Amino acid sequence: MAVVAPKNQIMEGVWAKARQGQKRIVLPETDDARTLVAAEIIDKVDLGKVILLGDKDELNQKAKEAGANIDNLEIIDPLKADKLDEYTEKFFELRKGKVASLDDxxxxxxxxxxxxTMMVKLDDADGMVAGASNTTADVLRPAFQIVKTAPGISLVSAYFAMIVPDCQYPDLAPDEEKGFFLYADSGGNPDPTAEELADIAITTCETIENIFNAKKAYAAMLSYSTKGSAKHPRIDKVIEATRIANEKRPDLAIDGELQGDSALVERVGKKKAPGSAVAGRANCLIFPDLDSGNINYKLTQYLGKAEAYGPLLQGLDKPINDLSRGASVEDIVNVAAIVAVKAMVPYGKRD
Incomplete structure (x- = not known):
């Protein structure tokens, strides 16, 4: 078995919460050796209950070839499953008008x-991780069709958990939380509307508190302007998104429009955004579009030598997460831990 352990304090916390929850995580891509090796590790390090999909004899042979031991794991063959008829009827009901018949x-x-995905929808599993051997579109299609978005959330977005070594920012963060940020949306929506941007900020705040156990979320709605220093329709979108987010969730600390330095640096924030509850404290960086979000995460990863976990999905009613097709065994294990923790706390609640 490959040796996998959390690399940092942030992921140590995620693993600890996953071990407490013992959620059921389905791994459908059993044609991929990485999935089988990761499944054994998830079980051995006690991050949750793994469910593999496929023919048991075939999977045991594939696992043997991959050097993995899956003897203790639950295996369900979708073609022979006891609940296949129940799932078929429910899926037909969910896709009424889109699927022609029960046979289809x-x-x-x-x-x-x-x-x-049907297992997750019907509470026979708590979450699903896939994407090692399927495209993002293939993974998200059933998620959107079956699970859909959480109540009150208009869209699914993608964030990256960024851990920047030897980082002193945000200035006003507790020492143990300096250098840890969520970047959103950095992998999903090219040009979100103001309403969508507000929902991205709200879900990101819940993510950093509930999954990564931040003491408090501080979301900066980023722009090239701080509090009216420039004028442009792009800035207006960020200002409107901030207004909507604060109206929907006045309990959360969300402020904008803020430039990056105002969000992270206390002295700059005091000068440019006096009275802001977020300036100098931001641990959730909300980008106005996918260009800025994706560019910034990659620059931080390579120039700042940051660890980047993602893209990780948020906003679905139940946790399903995509993987890069270049994902390592370690990536699969860590994403499974994150999905397990997400399954513990629905949107709108705090553990």
Whole structure:
């Protein structure tokens, strides 16, 4: 078994919470050796209960070839599952008008991604991790069709958890939380509306508190302007998004429009945004579009030598997460831990 352990204090906290929760995580991509090796590790380090999809004899042979031991793991064959008829009827109901017949519904569930998503939808699993051997579109299609977004959330967004070594920012963060940020949306929505940007900020605040156990979320709605220093329709979108977010969730610390230095540096924040509850404290950096979000995460990763976990999905009613097709075994294990913790706290609640 490959040796996998959390690399930093942030992921140590995620692993600890996952161990407490013992959630059921379905891994449908059992055609991929990385999935089978990761499944053994998740079980051995006690991050949750793994469910593999496929024919048991075939999977045991594949696991042997991959050097993995899956003897203790639950295996369900979607083609012979006891609940196949129940899933078929429910899927047909959910996709009424989109799926022509029960036979077509059953055929769709031969796809392990669809079957695994139905398990999550019907509470036979708490979360799903896939994407090592399927495209993002393939993973998200059943998630959007079956699970859909959480109540009150208009869209699914993607964030990166960024851990920057030897970082002194944000200035006003506790020492143990300096250098840890969520960047959103950095992998999903190219040009969110003001309403969508507000929801991205809200879900990111909940993510950093509930999954990564930050003492408090501080979301900076980023722009090239701080509090009216420039004028442009792009800035107006950020200002409107801030207003909407504060109206929807006045309990959260969300402020904008803020430049990056105002968000992170106390002396700059005091000068440019006096009275802001977020300036100098921001641990959730909310980008106005995917260009800025994706560019910034990659620059931080390589120039700042940061650890970047993601893209991680937020906003679905139940946790399903995509992986890069270049994902390592370690990536699969860590994403499974994050999904397990997300399954512990629905949106709108705090543990």
């Amino acid at each position: 519904a059953k055929k769709a569930l031969e796809n392990f991604l669809y079957f695994g």
